[in-house]
Amino acid sequence: MTQPAYLRIADDLRQQIVDGRLGPGDRVPSRHQLARDHGVSDRVAVEAVRLLVSEGYVESRSGSGTYVRQRPTVRRLTRSWYREARGRADSPFRADMETQGRAGTWRSSSETSTATPAVAERLGVAEGDPVMRTQYTFLADEQPVMLSTSWEPLALTRGTPVMLPESGPYAGAGVVARMRAIEQTVTLASEVVTARAILADEADVLGEPMGSIVMVIQRxxxxxxxxxxxxxxxxxxxxxxxxxIPVD
Structure with missing residues (x-):
């Protein structure tokens, strides 16, 4: 099956950006030049550039042209079984930010909710069972960098000091430490990593362009x-x- 012309042009430009032939700040060829080079109409060339804008590869500047977007510095998040086994009271996010010399903080809001089919399966409860749903915006040096939504079974935490993850005597502690406080020993942290296009509300909070890709860690x-x-x-x-990952 033959790809539409605008997709072929977009892929060619995308490959040049990935390879470094077009670097951050470089001007992308004009729609007229793209149309001439690829033997297409200006409208097709415009569609190709619009696609790259939506994906976050390039940005348009009024009256100037289109330029390769400056990408953020890629930093590392460590998913450490050693750290989880030590059960430190601090959050893994704050620990990661400390290693990068950044101040890791977060905003959160909690509300009682009911388990969706997917959440019920992951928690081993029945669909519709009550859960505490907490939404987080994680900040590094006061800038939003990632998001999270967590669910805890209220059958386990209701009426305990840890029912609200970010309130009470254990506010801000990691899950392992909080659960230990109600005599629940965490022995396993499992993660499934997938990827998808960013949602509009996520893009708004994180300052990412629509079309960006996010990893989803289901922990x-x-x-x-x-x-x-x-x-x-x-x-x-x-x-x-x-x-x-530890190896015995």
């Missing part, structure tokens, strides 16, 4: 049964994941 903490599950949203142009 679940378990002991005798799951105690928390979360979707962590990470822009791929800002972070890479590094897994540290």
């Amino acid at each position: 679940t903490y378990s002991g005798d049964h799951p105690v928390e599950t979360a979707d962590i949203i990470v822009p791929v142009d800002r972070y890479e994941l590094a897994y540290v």
Whole structure:
């Protein structure tokens, strides 16, 4: 099946950006030049450039042209089984920011909700069972860098000091430490990593262009049964994941 012309042009420009032949700040050929080079109409060339704008590869400047977008510095997030095993009270995000010399903080809001089919399966509860749903915006040096939504079964936490993850005597502690406070021992952290296009509300909070790709880390903490599950949203142009796994 033959690709539409605008997709072929966009792919050629995208490859030049990925290869470094077009670097950050470089001007992309005008629509007239693209049309001449590829033997297409100006309208087709415009569609190709619009696609790259939506994907975050280039940006248009009024009265000037289109330029390769300056990409953020890619930083590392460490998913460490050693760190989880130590059960430090601090959050993994704050620990990662410390290693980068940045101040890691977050904003959060919690509300009671009910388990969707997907959340129910991950928590080992029934669909519709009550859960505490907490949404996080994580900040590095006061700038939003990633998002997360977590769910905890209220059958486990209701009426305890840890029912609200960010309030009370254990506010801000990691899941392992919080669950230990109600005699729940976490022995396993499992993660499934997928990728998808960013959603509009995520793009607005993170300052990412529509069309950007985000990683989704589906993390679940378990002991005798799951105690928390979360979707962590990470822009791929800002972070890479590094897994540290013990070998016996």
